[in-house]
Amino acid sequence: MRFAARVEVQLRPGIADPEGATIERALPALGFDGVAHMRAGRSFSFEVDAPDEGAARRKATELADRLLANPVIEQSRLELEAL
Template sequence: MKFDVLVDVRLRGGIADPAGATIERALPALGYDGVAGVTVGKTVRFTIEAADEAEASSRSEDLCASFLTNPVIEDATVTVNPAGESAEAGA
């Protein structure tokens, strides 16, 4: 059975986010005021073959902690859905 997986990675609190800081600093000059707290993260989407949702979830979490993120500086949220059911994770 196939599952759509969405891994949402963002920097942990307190870790410098130079990309976000650069965007935030640039916006007032570009005419956008009132924007604050800009942070930049990444997402990884994939489909995984597994017997059930629990297995898909545990393999994805494992994959995520081992290769997709750096747990020292990043937090990840893993969302697993049966393939095709979620526009969010799957499209």
């Protein structure tokens, strides 16, 4: 079976995020009020071949934690969908 995976990698809460802070500071001057807690991160989408959803989830989670995120300062979130 083939699954579509989507991994979102963001800095853990408490880790400074200069990119998000810079965007947030610029927003009022650009006409956007009422926006808070801006955090910037990375996202990855890919397709996984696996015999079932559990195996696909294990493979995608290991891939995310070993190669896409730095678990010391980042957390990843996985969404999986059968194709």
